[in-house]
Amino acid sequence: MRHTEICIVGGGPAGLTAALRAAALGAAVLLIDRNDYLGGQLIKQTHRFFGSKQQRASERGINIARELAYAVQEEEKITVLTEATALGYYKDGVVLVEQNEKIIKIKPKKLIVATGGAEKTLLFPNNDLPGVYGAGAVQTLVNVYGVKPGKRVLMVGAGNIGVIVSYQLLQAGVEVAGIVEAAPRIGAYWVHASKVVRAGVPIYTSHTIKRAWGESEVEGATIVQLDENWQPIEGTEKDFDVDVICLSVGLSPLTELLWQAGCKMEFVPELGGRVPVRNENLETSVPGIYVAGDVSGIEEASAAMMEGALAGLNAARALGYNAPDLLQRKAEILKELEGLRSGPVGEKIRTGLAKVTC
Amino acid sequence: MRVNEHPILNFTKGKKVKFYYNGQQLEGYEGETIAAALHANGVRVMRESIRLHRPRGLFCNIGNCSSCLMIVNGKPNVRVCVEKLQEGMVVETQRGKGELK
Ligand SMILES: Cc1cc2nc3c(=O)[nH]c(=O)nc-3n(C[C@H](O)[C@H](O)[C@H](O)COP(=O)(O)OP(=O)(O)OC[C@H]3O[C@@H](n4cnc5c(N)ncnc54)[C@H](O)[C@@H]3O)c2cc1C
Ligand code: FES
Numbered sequence: 001m002r003h004t005e006i007c008i009v010g011g012g013p014a015g016l017t018a019a020l021r022a023a024a025l026g027a028a029v030l031l032i033d034r035n036d037y038l039g040g041q042l043i044k045q046t047h048r049f050f051g052s053k054q055q056r057a058s059e060r061g062i063n064i065a066r067e068l069a070y071a072v073q074e075e076e077k078i079t080v081l082t083e084a085t086a087l088g089y090y091k092d093g094v095v096l097v098e099q100n101e102k103i104i105k106i107k108p109k110k111l112i113v114a115t116g117g118a119e120k121t122l123l124f125p126n127n128d129l130p131g132v133y134g135a136g137a138v139q140t141l142v143n144v145y146g147v148k149p150g151k152r153v154l155m156v157g158a159g160n161i162g163v164i165v166s167y168q169l170l171q172a173g174v175e176v177a178g179i180v181e182a183a184p185r186i187g188a189y190w191v192h193a194s195k196v197v198r199a200g201v202p203i204y205t206s207h208t209i210k211r212a213w214g215e216s217e218v219e220g221a222t223i224v225q226l227d228e229n230w231q232p233i234e235g236t237e238k239d240f241d242v243d244v245i246c247l248s249v250g251l252s253p254l255t256e257l258l259w260q261a262g263c264k265m266e267f268v269p270e271l272g273g274r275v276p277v278r279n280e281n282l283e284t285s286v287p288g289i290y291v292a293g294d295v296s297g298i299e300e301a302s303a304a305m306m307e308g309a310l311a312g313l314n315a316a317r318a319l320g321y322n323a324p325d326l327l328q329r330k331a332e333i334l335k336e337l338e339g340l341r342s343g344p345v346g347e348k349i350r351t352g353l354a355k356v357t358c
Numbered sequence: 359m360r361v362n363e364h365p366i367l368n369f370t371k372g373k374k375v376k377f378y379y380n381g382q383q384l385e386g387y388e389g390e391t392i393a394a395a396l397h398a399n400g401v402r403v404m405r406e407s408i409r410l411h412r413p414r415g416l417f418c419n420i421g422n423c424s425s426c427l428m429i430v431n432g433k434p435n436v437r438v439c440v441e442k443l444q445e446g447m448v449v450e451t452q453r454g455k456g457e458l459k
Binding site: 034035036118119121128129130131132133134136137138140141142143145146147148149150151171172173216217254 | 359360361362363364365366367369371390391393394397398402403404407412413414415416417418419420421422423439440442
């Protein structure tokens with residue numbers, strides 16, 4: 001049995017920031033991630049960031065990840081276990097971890113769950129054929145390994161992720177036949193959308209994918225226009241000669257550990273699915289278990305980092321660590337988060353959070 | 359297919375290694391995942407679904423969904439999207455659930 005003050009599951013922007021803030025107050029931290037690298041989703045994000053101005057917008061995600069990972073490795077209060085997967089949480093507060101086919105039992109005083117999210121799929125005939133990928137999956141293949149998923153892509157979803165990944169596919173020399181969006185409007189920020197439009201990629205709003213074609217792999221796709229009630233309009237089908245279909249239709253939180261721990265969960269569509277009820281310290285209904293980042297509601301990297309900072313400070317504080325300016329630090333982060341979630345762009349998140357924050 | 363030129367990224371590749379896919383010898387690089395190496399060689403089908411025997415490939419590429427299970431060095435149910443390629447590896451399409459030996 002390994003004992004530690006704070007165990008953090010997940011080494012994405014939320015987990016890394018939580019580790020740094022908790023260790024800065026003096027707490028001993030054990031950070032685990034199932035990948036062989038730290039940084040979570042950020043590792044494949046080569047574009048300049050959207051998000052708030054203070055929070056490093058216009059920097060590339062991959063550079064933020066490298067910086068955070070470096071700081072974590074330099075900090076002696078933090079022990080990092082990579083290629084280590086948290087498999088379960090037990091009633092007596094033990095986190096069961098597998099690393100190199102060996103089981104490690106970890107008993108932390110406080111647990112921060114920062115496991116992020118997983119991409120959603122969409123229902124249509126042949127959606128299980130090889131060649132249908134999550135957009136993040138393709139981003140990993142292209143940006144991390146330098147390997148193309150195929151020759152010609154149909155992107156489903158014109159939110160930020162769909163549009164950004166389309167652009168990155170073009171940069172890697174893969175053709176993008178079009179982007180399909182069920183809503184009547186493009187969801188992505190215009191900075192990103194205009195780049196693909198300028199490159200000549202058509203965006204079909206009020207359209208959805210009807211089916212994929214192919215025997216053992218994707219060989220084509222049919223799209224169809226939707227009316228104002230989101231119903232397909234017969235006779236508007238268009239066929240595409242593509243070997244890749246990329247789904248960018250949102251993420252849902254990876255909450256298995258929280259369910260096992262018995263945390264109270266609520267279904268909140270604005271946050272991507274079932275998410276934990278939490279107080280303003282980001283502590284769940286199970287005392288001593290905190291959440292930060294996409295696992296507590298799908299948002300973006302800047303919010304994940306700020307939530308991580310809060311969870312880290314709060315968990316360390318609950319262990320008795322303190323600093324003269326602790327309350328001020330917390331207030332600053334809360335203010336930044338509020339700024340990030342302000343205005344029309346943040347409305348969905350604000351509505352969602354109001355349902356689960358007590 | 360590999361990305362040969364990229365405006366902002368440089369791909370540092372590991373040592374070139376040989377591996378076997380259903381008996382056929384292929385090449386890849388150490389440090390990349392088996393799934394990436396297979397894709398680079400144009401192989402996208404990884405297993406067969408258990409009941410309807412439909413082809414399955416990569417979906418999440420981060421070890422989450424189990425769409426990419428293959429038999430690696432005789433061991434079934436290996437998620438090739440997170441398993442790193444090594445010299446001489448024997449990789450096979452998985453049919454069925456796999457057996458404990
Ligand atoms: C394609 C794409 C483009 C994006 N572009 C932007 C952008 O431009 N700007 C922006 O702000 N945001 C962007 N985002 C969103 C941003 O990446 C996420 O909101 C952010 O990474 C969430 O951080 P996180 O730390 O909560 O989770 P993640 O980054 O997902 O990290 C979670 C970590 O937990 C690990 N983990 C999960 N389960 C376990 C387990 N059981 N055991 C051990 N480890 C585990 C995972 O391996 C992972 O490393 C984008 C997302 C995607 C998919
Ligand atoms: S593709 Fe999802 S686990 Fe490998």
